[in-house]
Amino acid sequence: MNTTDIKCVACVGGGVIGSSWAIQFAMRGLDVVLYDINDEQLAKSEAQMHKSLDALEQFKAITADRRKEIVSAIRLTTSMAEAVGRAQFIQESGPERLEIKQSILAQVEEYADAGAIYASSTSGLLISDITAKAAHPERCVGAHPYNPPHLIPLVELTSGDKTDSDLLQLAYDFYQSIGKEAVLLRKECPGFIANRLQLALYREVQDLVMRGVCSVEDVDKALVYGPGLRWAIFGHNMIMQLGNPGGLTGMVQMLGNSGDRWLEDMASWTHQPDNWSEVAQPGVDQEMANFPDYVGHTNAECAAYRDQMLIELLKLHRKL
Ligand SMILES: NC(=O)c1ccc[n+]([C@@H]2O[C@H](COP(=O)([O-])OP(=O)(O)OC[C@H]3O[C@@H](n4cnc5c(N)ncnc54)[C@H](O)[C@@H]3O)[C@@H](O)[C@H]2O)c1
CATH class of the missing domain: 3.40.50.720 (NAD(P)-binding Rossmann-like Domain)
Structure with a gap:
């Protein structure tokens, strides 16, 4: 066949x-x-x-x-x-x-x-x-x-x-x-690839908020209007490749010691904070209230906006 x-x-x-x-x-x-x-x-x-x-x-x-x-x-x-x-x-x-x-x-x-x-x-x-x-x-x-x-x-x-x-x-x-x-997947791996990447990032999202570094709204904004825009076009290795005249190799060298210092400071816990929802829910409610009207202020409105943006993005990707 x-x-x-x-x-x-x-x-x-x-x-x-x-x-x-x-x-x-x-x-x-x-x-x-x-x-x-x-x-x-x-x-x-x-x-x-x-x-x-x-x-x-x-x-x-x-x-x-x-x-x-x-x-x-x-x-x-x-x-x-x-x-x-x-x-x-x-x-x-x-x-x-x-x-x-x-x-x-x-x-x-x-x-x-x-x-x-x-x-x-x-x-x-x-x-x-x-x-x-x-x-x-x-x-x-x-x-x-x-x-x-x-x-x-x-x-x-x-x-x-x-x-x-x-x-x-x-x-x-x-x-x-x-x-x-x-x-x-060449080997069995719990969570496969995409959900693991998502959870790895979410651990850092949670940690930044729990440590008081930034609000729920700002950590989302930093993602959407920063790396998220590029990630909608290329994967992380390609972003590294394009981020330095020396390509990915140049970028890895540039990150060098500071990258290692950030890694040392990052979350490594293996159990999600017990009170995360209590902290995050009011934060995300506030985030929704602050959206412009064209995005929406309720789950249904924001989901419709997400779907519309997704469809437009897929058209740009020539997938629709
Ligand atoms: N929801 C997600 O985000 C998501 C994402 C990726 C993969 N999955 C996987 O997809 C699968 C379905 O998830 P879902 O979210 O659509 O669940 P769901 O509960 O919405 O749908 C399951 C469907 O299976 C039907 N069903 C029940 N017994 C059945 C039987 N004996 N034979 C055939 N159908 C039967 C149910 O009536 C129901 O319509 C799961 O294995 C899930 O892990 C879910």
Whole structure:
């Protein structure tokens, strides 16, 4: 099989992640069948998809006609046989519990073609554990998206101890072919790559505030209007490369001793401060109150602003 043989994708589990995956696949011209356990859950999936499509249409990432095509490419079902029977690629996004993931895989294997690729959206479970009782563990990979998958291109690929390396490559090529940016973990690693980077930075965010160096609002502002703008374009190694006439090597030399002194002073604790929420919540409430009106002052308003900015940024990245 190669990537062009993949015409039909089954999304198993249609919650926050599964319903967003369905849009991603349908936007790229694939037939999608979305499975969930009952009609009530499917109704929620449908509502969630329409909300995402509303934002895409409102911010002109898709036209009304394109929206209709996307909607008509997605079929909803409570029948596992119907969901996976014709699929060449199966994206599982069920609850993050090992026994449920194993039971979903067992059901899928009953009805799916033995050649189909099975990709789990798991955030933290090991593929080797999910596939421990599988008939075809060699067909299974971990494919961790960033929420929401139809907007954020990143997908982190992991393999289990029995995953076929050619199949992993095929999964990689497939995601790339539908506009995702796949990264490959060469070793199992809790939190994968992106969430670890995020948490490492968040430890320093918390520490700066807890030590009284700056407010919650100012640490956010320092990130958004400083490194965050550059990070939306290039990764940190590239930023280093462009930051000095001597490239990354020159930048490392320039940082030299002062970099080491900062590192010595930085947080290294392994348990988050117990009273962080008490400190951070009033700070973030104040931050929201201080935003200009065009950003918004409530969670809903700020989330809409975030989505609009994300869509505009993705257009600049030629991802939408
Ligand atoms: N939410 C995130 O930010 C995020 C990000 C990346 C990855 N993930 C991962 O994606 C997966 C799904 O997370 P979510 O946030 O969409 O959860 P969710 O609770 O929103 O959705 C889970 C869906 O699975 C369905 N489900 C329950 N039992 C099932 C079964 N036996 N078979 C099939 N479907 C079943 C539920 O009805 C629900 O619609 C998890 O593995 C999670 O770790 C989540």
